[in-house]
Amino acid sequence: MSLLLRLxxxxxIAGGFYGLADALLRLASGQGGGGAVLVLVIGLLLSTFxxxxxxxxxxxxxxxxxLSRIALALQIPVIATPWLSYAWHVGATVPLQLRFGRHVVLDLDWSVPSEALRLAVAxxxxxxxxxxxxALVLWLVLRFARR
Known part of the structure; x- marks a missing residue:
C-alpha cells in the first residue's frame, strides 16, 4: 500500500474516532432537543462509517x-443557503467557499484536527x-491510485 493511501x-480513522467521541459526549450530556439529537445521531453514524x-x-x-471514496465524496460539498445547509468533515478540512451577498467573497480556510456536521433545513x-x-484531493488520490 502506498504512503498516500496509508495517510x-x-x-x-483518527477523524472518525474524533467525531464519534464528540457525538457520544454530546449525546451523553443531553445537549439539544429532538432535531439536534437527530443530527448528532447522523453525525455519529457518519463518523463511524x-x-x-x-x-x-x-x-x-x-x-x-x-467506502473511503464514498466517505470522502460526502465531505466535498459545502452548502449553506436559507433553505438547506450541509457540510461534513472528519480529521481535517480545507474549504474553499464563495459567499454571495452584495459582493461575492472568496474564502479559503483550514482546520486540523477537526470534525463537524452541519445539517439543517434552514x-x-x-x-x-x-x-x-x-476531501476532493484525497478522493482523487483514491480514485486514481494504483495498487
Whole structure:
C-alpha cells in the first residue's frame, strides 16, 4: 500500500474516532432537543462509517477503498443557503467557499484536527457554496491510485 493511501486511511480513522467521541459526549450530556439529537445521531453514524472505511482501507481491502471514496465524496460539498445547509468533515478540512451577498467573497480556510456536521433545513440569509479541497484531493488520490 502506498504512503498516500496509508495517510488517507489514518486521517479517516483518527477523524472518525474524533467525531464519534464528540457525538457520544454530546449525546451523553443531553445537549439539544429532538432535531439536534437527530443530527448528532447522523453525525455519529457518519463518523463511524468514516472510521470503518479507514480501517478497511488500511487493511488493503477493496471494499475499504470504495467506502473511503464514498466517505470522502460526502465531505466535498459545502452548502449553506436559507433553505438547506450541509457540510461534513472528519480529521481535517480545507474549504474553499464563495459567499454571495452584495459582493461575492472568496474564502479559503483550514482546520486540523477537526470534525463537524452541519445539517439543517434552514441556514444563513447569505448563501455560501464551496468545496472541501482536502476531501476532493484525497478522493482523487483514491480514485486514481494504483495498487
Amino acid at each position: 488517507v486511511a489514518i486521517l479517516q 468514516a472510521m470503518i472505511a479507514g480501517v478497511l482501507l488500511l487493511e488493503g481491502d477493496a471494499l475499504g477503498e470504495r 441556514g444563513p440569509s447569505t448563501p455560501v457554496l464551496g468545496v472541501n479541497l482536502l
